[in-house]
Amino acid sequence: MEIKTTGVAGTLESSDIQIMISKGDDGIQIDLDSEVIKAYGDQIKKVITDTLEKYGIDNAKVKAVDKGALDCVIAARTLAAAQRATETSDRPELGVLQ
Amino acid sequence: MIDHTVGLIDDNGKLVGTGSIAGNVLKYIAVTNENAVQGARFSQIVTALQQYLYSIKCYHSFVFTKAQYATSFSHLGFNEVARTDEAAFLESGTPNIDDFVSNIPNPYKGKNKKVAAIVMNANPFTKGHQQLVELASKENDLVYVFVVQTDASLFKTDERLNLVKQGTADFKNVLVISGGDYMVSKSTFPAYFLKSSDELITTQTQIDAHVFKNFIAPSLSITRRYLGTEPFSRTTSFYNQSLSSILNPEIEVKIINRFQANEQVITATYVRQLIKEDKLAEIASFVPNSTMQFISANKEALQTRIRKGMNINGN
Secondary structure, eight states, rough: OOOOSSSEEESSTTTTTEEEOOOOOSEEEEEEEEEHHHHOOOOHHHHHHHHHHHHTTTTTTEEEESOOOOOOHHHHHHHHHHHHHTTTTOOOOHHHHH | OOEEEEEEEEESSSSSEEEEEEEEEEEEEEOOOOTTTTHHHHHHHHHHHHHHHHHTTTEEEEEEGGGGGGHHHTTTTTHHHHHHHEEEEEESSOOHHHHHTTOOTTTTTTTTTEEEEEEEEETTOHHHHHHHHHHHHHSSEEEEEEEOOOOOSOOOHHHHHHHHHHHHTTTEEEEEEOHHHHHTTTTGGGTSOOOOHHHHHHHHHHHHHIIIIIIIIHTTHHHHHHHEEOOHHHHHHHHHHHHHHHHTSSSEEEEEEEOEEEEEEOOHHHHHHHTTOOOOOTTTTTTTHHHHHHHTTTTHHHHHHHHHHOOOOOO
């Protein structure tokens, strides 16, 4: 899946996560900002990476600002940002979240 | 100057927060934390402002704030680019300053060569600019000439950039590059373009100097910065002071006296005045041929811009 523009989803409010996805050429690179990065950083990155790979994105720059989001929220925000970045929001691929 | 303003209303219809956007800069953010979780309203305001920017396809934003509020923005994913005792300058999103510098050619990285930089608005490019570049070109292995990107001058950004490229084409070790958002831009240094108080100019020039020292110079191995003395512009003379005190000793600051033609100091301000007065013949001694040709070919357009209110007495 080709990234055509920058895609953003989510807010900076409590229990949410803001994901910004833009073009990359060196695998999935995640820059994560989180108060709970020590305890959950690896898990958050895994959810983002899994979601992107499931959607068919292998190269992307991801900037994530986490405010204590649950895994289901992380996956949903990642998918929304990915579909915006690939300009495919008109065809929601909700199967990726299952 | 303000493009967009948001207000946050609580359940009782009371205004409890606000924030604004000018270009891609977040401004005038204020919230009350009364009857609210600390920081919750602040996050809502910043989110709303960023979502406005995303809606116009702008994914990179800045904030220029008092030093004590820098951490509040860091918590929301902003990265600090520079700070002074009074102020902090942060950015969020993409492309960021690392992307900016990594896109600039850097042939001498780690090679222990003499690399210098000059930042100029070149409104327009004069013989004074040309002689400053020539001097730097002789004294160094490589010279970066950064041209101010903000489009707030009589000569438009692409016109200024092209005239600098044409006027420096003979110097083979000179690279002409847009200064982007990070060198004398309306984000880092709005006072360059607007009449401002001494305090504000000092703070902004210090921030600009720190951005250069923290990011631009180290990633491009720049060890010298050339400046022209500024007998007429108060803003530029403050800028020179801030650069000298902050860049030294890591980066050598060389202040060069203004060059003269016909026993008169060459300044772009005077050239603009002559364009306004339609005295094109007098301009020739102050500007290189390339600039002269451009002015002659575009005289009407330039004079129309001045008539329409473009300020020509600033920078």
